[in-house]
Amino acid sequence: MSTVERPPAAIQPLFTPARIPPGAPSKIDPPPGEDLITVNFGPVHPSTHGVLRLIVTIDGEVVVGLDADIGYVHTGFEKNFEQKTYWKGITYAPRIDYLAFFANELAFVGAVEKLIGLEVPERAQWIRTLFSELNRIHSHLVYLGTSAVEMGAMSVFFYCLRERDYVLDLFEMATGVRMHDRYPQFGGVAEDLPKGFYEECRKFCRMMPRRIDEYLDLLAGNPVWESRYRGIGTITPEAAIAMGLSGPNLRATGVPYDLRRTDPYLAYPEIDFDVVVGERGDAYDRFLCRTKEMYESVRIVEQCLDKMPSGPVMATDRKYVLPPRAELHTSMESLIHHFKLVTEGFRVPPGQVYYPVESARGEFGCYLVSDGGPKPWRAHFRAPSFVSLQVTAMMSVNRYVGDMIVVVGSLDGVMGEADR
Numbered sequence: 228m229s230t231v232e233r234p235p236a237a238i239q240p241l242f243t244p245a246r247i248p249p250g251a252p253s254k255i256d257p258p259p260g261e262d263l264i265t266v267n268f269g270p271v272h273p274s275t276h277g278v279l280r281l282i283v284t285i286d287g288e289v290v291v292g293l294d295a296d297i298g299y300v301h302t303g304f305e306k307n308f309e310q311k312t313y314w315k316g317i318t319y320a321p322r323i324d325y326l327a328f329f330a331n332e333l334a335f336v337g338a339v340e341k342l343i344g345l346e347v348p349e350r351a352q353w354i355r356t357l358f359s360e361l362n363r364i365h366s367h368l369v370y371l372g373t374s375a376v377e378m379g380a381m382s383v384f385f386y387c388l389r390e391r392d393y394v395l396d397l398f399e400m401a402t403g404v405r406m407h408d409r410y411p412q413f414g415g416v417a418e419d420l421p422k423g424f425y426e427e428c429r430k431f432c433r434m435m436p437r438r439i440d441e442y443l444d445l446l447a448g449n450p451v452w453e454s455r456y457r458g459i460g461t462i463t464p465e466a467a468i469a470m471g472l473s474g475p476n477l478r479a480t481g482v483p484y485d486l487r488r489t490d491p492y493l494a495y496p497e498i499d500f501d502v503v504v505g506e507r508g509d510a511y512d513r514f515l516c517r518t519k520e521m522y523e524s525v526r527i528v529e530q531c532l533d534k535m536p537s538g539p540v541m542a543t544d545r546k547y548v549l550p551p552r553a554e555l556h557t558s559m560e561s562l563i564h565h566f567k568l569v570t571e572g573f574r575v576p577p578g579q580v581y582y583p584v585e586s587a588r589g590e591f592g593c594y595l596v597s598d599g600g601p602k603p604w605r606a607h608f609r610a611p612s613f614v615s616l617q618v619t620a621m622m623s624v625n626r627y628v629g630d631m632i633v634v635v636g637s638l639d640g641v642m643g644e645a646d647r
Contacts, residue, residue: 257292277642312572366587414542474589480508
């Protein structure tokens with residue numbers, strides 16, 4: 228007989244699950260009929276970043292019922308977090324949504340910093356902001372390239388990957404790796420920006436707007452692309468809010484909800500940028516929102532480079548922060564402290580916290596509960612990809628099968644995040 232763990236008595240829930248109103252089902256059963264066919268799309272399917280199974284009932288070429296079946300990429304990230312010390316959890320975070328890896332790291336690191344009350348130096352906050360926007364560009368480029376492939380525009384895919392490589396070159400220059408960098412750490416970032424980074428990043432900022440212009444020239448004014456995207460997967464602002472959508476999927480309906488503005492964090496309060504919104508809430512508006520957001524991300528990166536303050540990139544509280552790398556070669560005490568902090572971890576005061584960030588897919592939040600030990604008592608992530616899957620059926624039913632591919636791709640889901 229299984230037992231259910233109970234939270235520590237002093238800890239009460241921060242929130243209750245949202246109630247989904249009638250008329251907004253995540254699964255739509257087909258009507259009765261003799262000529263209906265049930266088809267399995269997946270569990271390997273090209274219109275998702277990961278593995279999703281769609282159980283689709285069709286009448287001819289029209290979708291009349293749909294059920295999204297997940298769990299094929301289940302990795303147990305949340306339970307793994309609960310078995311690891313807080314320090315070791317940093318390396319798990321970027322693998323949840325492997326396209327918005329930096330946002331995942333920020334959510335987990337920010338949640339722990341909030342629990343322990345650790346102040347992050349100003350320069351580290353600006354560096355985190357800069358790489359958050361580079362990561363947003365990286366994710367949107369993958370969305371745009373893969374969406375183009377699904378419509379037969381193979382050349383756009385190659386163009387997007389070309390610019391994506393440039394972004395990852397900047398990550399490699401600063402962090403030593405191209406993805407899953409573990410660059411944000413409790414108290415700041417692992418290293419300061421290297422020599423030559425500013426010049427390379429400015430070169431990217433000068434080049435990228437022209438590339439975005441080219442994407443829009445190739446696709447936005449293309450009559451084939453427009454006919455396949457306009458009016459497909461339309462959702463109203465009211466339904467989008469009721470279903471918990473966020474990020475470009477919500478902003479495409481005209482709702483200007485962006486955590487960088489509504490609940491600003493890092494250096495965003497000091498940065499000027501526009502929140503890109505749509506009008507109709509269809510696949511075409513979602514495409515435009517993500518593509519035009521890259522313009523704003525470039526603006527933010529440029530402001531980060533221009534306004535970057537001087538100073539340290541790591542807090543000095545040795546209870547939670549690793550000693551400087553240079554000390555490890557000359558100080559036995561620093562070496563021992565480094566070893567114990569990484570292997571044994573540190574204790575976090577009892578409590579709970581929810582720390583959200585605006586990832587490329589929307590509100591990605593980390594909810595942590597501490598019982599006073601060196602590991603999270605509970606770790607839970609608010610995954611926007613998981614939430615957006617709820618509207619797949621609503622958007623696809625009574626449309627053609629080919630439109631369903633556009634719908635799923637336009638929601639930009641990453642199944643590793645949904646199956647966390």
